[in-house]
Amino acid sequence: MTEVSLRSLVKRYGKTEALKGISLHVRHGEFVSLLGPSGCGKSTTLKCIAGFEEVSGGQILFDERDISRKLPEDRDIGMVFQSYALFPHMTVAQNLAFGLEMRRVPKVEIAERIARAMDMVQLSAHAERYPKALSGGQQQRVALARALVIEPAILLLDEPLANLDAKLRDEMRGFIRDLQKRVGITTLYVTHDQGEAMTMSDRVVVMFDGQIAQAASPEEIYDHPTSERVARFVGNANILDLAVSPRGDGQLDLVLPGGHLLRVERPACGAGGGMRVMARPEQIALTEPAAGQIGGRVAKRYFSGRHVEYHVETDVGPVVVVAPTTHAVREGEAVGLRFDPQRLWPVPSAEAPAEGRE
Amino acid sequence: MKRLRATFLILPAATLIFLFVVLPYVTVLVMSFRAPADGQPYGEGFSLAGYAQFFNEGYYAWSLPQSLVLGILTTFVCLILGYPVALHIAKASKRWRGLLYGIVLSPLLIGIVIRSYGWTILLGNSGVINSTLRQFGLIERPLPLMYNNFGVVLALAHVFLPFMVLPLLSALQSMDPALGQAARSLGAKPFTIFRRITFPVSMPGVQTGCILVFVLAISSYVTPALVGGMRVKTTTLLVIDALIDQFQWPFGSAMALILAVSAGLIVLIFARLTAMKWN
Numbered sequence: 001m002t003e004v005s006l007r008s009l010v011k012r013y014g015k016t017e018a019l020k021g022i023s024l025h026v027r028h029g030e031f032v033s034l035l036g037p038s039g040c041g042k043s044t045t046l047k048c049i050a051g052f053e054e055v056s057g058g059q060i061l062f063d064e065r066d067i068s069r070k071l072p073e074d075r076d077i078g079m080v081f082q083s084y085a086l087f088p089h090m091t092v093a094q095n096l097a098f099g100l101e102m103r104r105v106p107k108v109e110i111a112e113r114i115a116r117a118m119d120m121v122q123l124s125a126h127a128e129r130y131p132k133a134l135s136g137g138q139q140q141r142v143a144l145a146r147a148l149v150i151e152p153a154i155l156l157l158d159e160p161l162a163n164l165d166a167k168l169r170d171e172m173r174g175f176i177r178d179l180q181k182r183v184g185i186t187t188l189y190v191t192h193d194q195g196e197a198m199t200m201s202d203r204v205v206v207m208f209d210g211q212i213a214q215a216a217s218p219e220e221i222y223d224h225p226t227s228e229r230v231a232r233f234v235g236n237a238n239i240l241d242l243a244v245s246p247r248g249d250g251q252l253d254l255v256l257p258g259g260h261l262l263r264v265e266r267p268a269c270g271a272g273g274g275m276r277v278m279a280r281p282e283q284i285a286l287t288e289p290a291a292g293q294i295g296g297r298v299a300k301r302y303f304s305g306r307h308v309e310y311h312v313e314t315d316v317g318p319v320v321v322v323a324p325t326t327h328a329v330r331e332g333e334a335v336g337l338r339f340d341p342q343r344l345w346p347v348p349s350a351e352a353p354a355e356g357r358e
Numbered sequence: 359m360k361r362l363r364a365t366f367l368i369l370p371a372a373t374l375i376f377l378f379v380v381l382p383y384v385t386v387l388v389m390s391f392r393a394p395a396d397g398q399p400y401g402e403g404f405s406l407a408g409y410a411q412f413f414n415e416g417y418y419a420w421s422l423p424q425s426l427v428l429g430i431l432t433t434f435v436c437l438i439l440g441y442p443v444a445l446h447i448a449k450a451s452k453r454w455r456g457l458l459y460g461i462v463l464s465p466l467l468i469g470i471v472i473r474s475y476g477w478t479i480l481l482g483n484s485g486v487i488n489s490t491l492r493q494f495g496l497i498e499r500p501l502p503l504m505y506n507n508f509g510v511v512l513a514l515a516h517v518f519l520p521f522m523v524l525p526l527l528s529a530l531q532s533m534d535p536a537l538g539q540a541a542r543s544l545g546a547k548p549f550t551i552f553r554r555i556t557f558p559v560s561m562p563g564v565q566t567g568c569i570l571v572f573v574l575a576i577s578s579y580v581t582p583a584l585v586g587g588m589r590v591k592t593t594t595l596l597v598i599d600a601l602i603d604q605f606q607w608p609f610g611s612a613m614a615l616i617l618a619v620s621a622g623l624i625v626l627i628f629a630r631l632t633a634m635k636w637n
């Protein structure tokens with residue numbers, strides 16, 4: 001069991017600053033995802049922790065010990081790569097044994113431990129196969145077992161599911177998460193797939209441009225993003241321009257075009273500058289025109305089997321609503337929209353100078 | 359229909375192989391069994407005289423191990439010199455890679471006769487190296503740098519190095535760079551990574567490079583002739599001698615075939631020994 005702390009981590013490649021001061025604390029046995037668009041520095045963060053890249057500034061601590069000057073082979077990490085990086089000239093069993101041989105574990109114990117590890121990832125039948133003779137999902141499981149069999153202090157995964165097809169990816173999500181819980185290992189998981197980050201993690205760290213924009217539980221990130229950019233990156237978000245007026249009691253009044261007044265909780269962050277309001281598509285109800293807080297007209301309707309997505313033209317701009325398939329509203333029909341004040345969430349607008357929490 | 363089209367597509371290649379590989383080999387094979395004759399290339403009827411002469415006369419028979427040893431030594435020297443070069447180029451940045459590539463290929467840009475002659479200027483008894491050393495009083499008699507295996511292997515390795523480096527390079531470049539990182543994260547030190555991961559994974563390149571250099575070295579003529587000064591008697595030298603100077607086509611053909619079959623056997627054994635189950 002190990003805690004990982006990053007303290008103002010900076011990484012420069014020549015003039016480009018890939019990481020601009022990353023601070024993060026990962027608790028014992030916690031599963032933390034690094035989520036962000038391509039090039040935001042997720043892999044760089046992981047490489048710095050693994051020791052493949054030298055940090056330009058800041059500290060990396062495992063259980064309060066600064067390890068940022070240690071060589072990768074002395075850091076006691078297990079790593080899973082996007083390409084799996086299985087040794088092609090070794091069988092599954094030999095791949096698993098490699099890390100144990102490096103640690104000079106006695107032969108008998110190696111045999112026991114790789115047997116247990118192969119059992120854990122359900123690959124005992126393929127012990128003598130070469131990686132080329134395995135499917136993508138099986139190779140992935142070997143990579144996972146190889147990283148875990150050495151019982152490392154922490155587990156690092158860099159987009160491990162990116163090369164799998166959608167169905168297998170869903171399966172592997174659950175598999176990795178279950179395994180991680182059973183082993184109880186502190187885990188950092190890099191992905192640009194927000195669904196993956198949300199379903200697997202204890203905590204999601206959203207990164208943009210080499211900085212952490214928000215680090216919180218999946219629910220918190222989804223319901224209470226601290227910036228418009230986070231709101232848009234994680235799931236679908238309607239960002240509405242409404243007249244916002246603060247009240248004395250820590251709440252905000254929102255005035256809708258029809259004159260309706262909504263009273264919402266005022267978020268702790270960035271209350272100063274301009275505010276806009278986030279409404280998730282499934283948190284908006286579709287009603288008869290007269291019953292809505294605002295009115296609109298359905299411009300597009302997309303049926304997906306599980307639900308229907310409506311694109312509604314309103315006085316506050318286009319609004320996306322996701323409704324159960326029991327609704328039968330056609331394109332061109334007039335509708336009303338109702339917001340749940342409990343679920344509306346004001347966010348600092350993108351133009352506001354201070355984005356996110358520092 | 360599909361079958362027919364496929365047949366048409368391989369037709370040009372098949373024709374070429376027949377004309378330039380199968381036909382000459384068959385001709386040489388038949389020629390090697392013809393009876394020897396005086397005053398003309400070959401006589402009436404068939405005989406084993408060519409083969410018998412080769413194995414009975416030590417002068418000829420010893421040329422075979424000489425050729426094979428030369429080939430093996432050259433291959434070995436190319437591998438030892440070429441591997442670090444290939445490793446280095448594979449790791450170099452794009453800008454350097456082009457330049458290094460050019461340097462590796464440069465021996466091929468100079469004609470073989472000129473290059474061999476260049477080596478004689480360097481290595482000869484009154485060549486650059488020996489005369490310099492003598493001038494400084496470091497030696498009294500010239501060092502034997504030429505007219506022996508040392509000089510010939512050196513000159514051969516110089517020419518054939520690119521044929522070793524290029525397959526090695528392609529094997530190393532197609533290797534996933536994450537392999538090394540994975541090995542490190544599992545606790546391996548750099549040298550262990552080379553020994554247990556990099557080298558074995560580059561084995562297909564090692565195999566190709568070694569076979570290419572060996573076959574080329576064993577069939578080389580100009581370099582052993584010039585740098586060896588006819589004192590390093592390879593089978594190839596004797597083949598040319600028999601065919602052109604002595605005008606004994608059956609004997610020359612027999613020697614050529616013996617060399618080809620021996621080299622083929624060695625390649626086969628090498629390929630067996632280095633076979634990769636995983637590939």
Ligand SMILES: Nc1ncnc2c1ncn2[C@@H]1O[C@H](COP(=O)(O)OP(=O)(O)OP(=O)(O)O)[C@@H](O)[C@H]1O
Pocket residue numbers: 013016017018036037038039040041042043044045192
């Ligand atoms: N070796 C390098 N040399 C120079 N710049 C680099 C290097 N590695 C990464 N960068 C730069 O650092 C930034 C962060 O890269 P990083 O690989 O961490 O992104 P990422 O978040 O993992 O993206 P992706 O989802 O595409 O993998 C990018 O702008 C990238 O161009």
Ligand SMILES: [Mg+2]
Pocket residue numbers: 042043044
């Ligand atoms: Mg990446």
